[in-house]
Amino acid sequence: MNYKELAVKILKAVGGDENVQHLEHCSTRLRMTLVDDKKVKIKELQNIPGVLGVNQTAQCQVIIGNSVVEVYDEMKKLISNKGNNKEENKSEKKVSVVLLDFLISVFQPLIPAIAGGGVLKSVLMLLNLLGILKNNTDVYKILNFAGDAPLYFLPILVAITVANKMKVNPLVSVAAVGALLTPNLAAMLGSKTGAVFFNIHVQNINYAYQVFPAILCILLYSQLEKFFNKISPKVIRSFFVPMMCLLIVVPTTLLILGPLGFNFGQYFAKVVMFIFAKFGWVAVALLASVLPFMVTTGMHKAMIPYVITALGQTGKELIYNAASLAHNISEGGACFAVAIRTKDKTLKTTATSAGISAMFGITEPALYGVTILHKRVLYGVMIGAFSGGAYLGIKAVEAYVAVGPGIASLSMFISQTIPKNIINAIVGLIISFIVSFIAVMILWREASLRQVEEDKEVKERFNAPLEGQLISLTEVKDQVFSSKVMGDGIAIIPSKGELYAPADGVIELVYETKHCLAMKSKNGSEIMFHIGIDTVNLKGKYFDPKVSVGKEVKKGDLLMTFELDNIINEGFDPTSMIIITNRPDAKIDVIDNQKVSKKDYVFEIN
Known part of the structure; x- marks a missing residue:
């Protein structure tokens, strides 16, 4: 959605x-x-x-x-009107979470431009190697300039993404960073006498391909823009604010922030190279083998800043892309093995299409449709990824483009100085595919027909989470619940202000207004408890949750207490709904028992 x-x-x-x-x-x-x-x-x-x-x-x-x-x-x-966001979450986030969110927001949008330019350059190198388009022709040079532009003007692109993140004027941001890339300034910095600003020597730095100077530059600009917007008369704000910001930001960046960011970038690149030199192929192999877990949890996004920074600083990347190639192709090999071994027609179709996608660098269909649903397939993927990653690491395969590695993007490994780089990438691809394919062919076990039928007959039983009068959901005086648009379930008119767990499971959500919480049973049923009708308007008054998100609970454990009499006295209907939200096709059988307590089981799911 x-x-x-x-x-x-x-x-x-x-x-x-x-x-x-x-x-x-x-x-x-x-x-x-x-x-x-x-x-x-x-x-x-x-x-x-x-x-x-x-x-x-x-x-x-x-x-x-x-x-x-x-x-x-x-x-x-x-919504732009003031005062509309009174319900904002005021809880402070951890610094690490805020920093990671900032880095991903800045670097993630850069990938399409960098990937497009990088692939264009690698295709040109391939055409040159094949003798189709020589690198000394004007056509080759012009197209190569186009491919090199995203990385050369990386500071400009970063200025835009940081400005968007900080919600400041992107055009003034581009102007501030663009000043660092002007040819005349570069010539002045590179001259014999260099550049001096009010008797302060300006360090000679080539800001093309740099990331961190631009980030620091726009962070300073964002604060200055807010400051000058507050103190500037409205009649001159349109030119006064940008003028003052440029007046301060550009010199400050040239004298302090630029050298600071440049030196940090250089140090960052050296750290990456040290890690590879220290751990070598082991780092690539281990990363490849754990990528299934990183991708499913979204942790792989944290690698994006590293990849783009490495490409900007050194023009190559040695760890993540090689590991991704091994993982992606291993997903493909595993899925094709499943497609051959399984007798389930639906799984066969899913595995085939997911395998094709994985071979082209798109692993989500394979991961969510096959791998994480079958632990033996996961083991096979990890074995194949580790094997292919080890070979790619031993051969120190370099990537020159930030794009999902796969068959269609193999040109990202083409190098004019290392002719065997692309060959080693292909060999690593083949190893990953073959090893994962064979591993899954050996490890795969088809569930027996008897077991499948037994699984279909299993019923999940739920005790009453409240004491009181059991009624049909259709009798609830709220159309949303009575029409079952949220899902099927039951309703209870409580006689006691206590909510209990109807089954073993884990708490998934406790709403800020405390009147509603959700849990997932050990069998995967998602259960929502909604105490009273329209009680959200109480804004948490009279409700006291006894559990927090992530807490494991057993059947009969106390989840919440609520002041039933006060809720009724406030004029609210106490009828409480228990809804199964994630099983629209399941048949829910309600037990015929009007007066219920937490010891009574009241409904079951086929």
């Missing part, structure tokens, strides 16, 4: 950001207080893919379901 696109469509249908006076969310819905309710286009809202329903009462309630938090976050970014 594209949350940003969904948020844009919803905002348009409710009359735009100027019509939203206040925005919040509960466990399933966006809740908006609007300036003019008549501007809402209800039918248009209802027809938006991803919107489950609309309630127009004192608030405009747009029912989203489990993805409400993500859509809410995108809505916050789109």
Whole structure:
């Protein structure tokens, strides 16, 4: 689901950001207080893919379901009116989390341009090696300039991404960093006398291909822009703020920030080369073998700044791309082995298509559709990746482009100075494929038909999480729950303010307003507990959760206490819903037992 696109469509249908006076969310819905309710286009809202329903009462309630938090976050970014974001999470994030988020936000958008230019250069080298297009021709040189441009002007690209992240003027940011790349300045710095700024010598640095000087430059500019916007009269702000920022930022970067960033980049490159020199092929092999876990958890994103920095500083990268090539091809080999061995037609089709994607550098279909679902396949992938990664590491295979390695992007390993680099990459590819293919062919075990049938007959039983009167979900006086758009389940009118775990599992979510929490049972059922109707408006009053996210619980454990009498006295319906949100096709059998306690089992899932 594209949350940003969904948020844009919803905002348009409710009359735009100027019509939203206040925005919040509960466990399933966006809740908006609007300036003019008549501007809402209800039918248009209802027809938006991803919107489950609309309630127009004192608030405009747009029912989203489990993805409400993500859509809410995108809505916050789109709404410009002051005071709309009162529900922002004020908890402080760890410095490491903030730093990682910043680096990924800056470097991730650079990849398409760098990859496109790099692949173009590698294709040109291939054409030169084949004698099709000689490197001394004007055609070759012009196209090579185009391929080299993204890395040469990397400081400009970084200026844009940092400006977007810091929410400052990207054009002034480009102007500030662009000053470092002007030919006349480069000539002045490289002259015999050098450059002097108010009796201070300016260090001669070639800022092309650099990353960190540009980052430091725009970080300083972002603070200055905010400062001068506050003190500048509005009538001259349009030119005064950029002028003052450039006046301070450019000299400060040339004298302090530029040399600091340049030296850090040089040191960073040396550290990378030291790691490879110290650990060699072992580093590549181990990284390749753990990439299945890194990709599934998103940890591989942390490698992007390193890859781009290494390419900018040295023009090559020795560890991550080689490891990725071994892993990607191992995923392909494993999937093709599964396609041959399995008798399950659906899995055979999935494995075949996922294997093809993996061979071309796109591993998500293989990882999520095959590998992590079958531990023997995972073992085979790890064995193949380690073997191929070890060979690539021993041969010190270099990559020259930041792109997902695969058959279509093998030109990223072409080198004019190391002719065997591409050959070694191909050999590593073959080793990874063959080893993982053979490993999975040997390790694969097909589940017996009897076991499959037994699995289908297994029923998951749930005890009552509340004491009180059991009623059908269709009797709940809330259309969202009674129509089962959130999923099937049961409802209980509680007689006691205690919520218990109906099965063994793990707590997945405790809502900020405390009236709702969610857990996943040990068999994978996702259960949402919603205490009362519209109790989100109590904003946590009368609710006391006894568990936190990630806590393992046993059947019968106390999850929450709530002041039942006070909730009723406030005028809220205490009817509580227990919904299975991730099994729309499962058959839920409700036990015929009107008065229930936590010792009674009340429903089961086939």
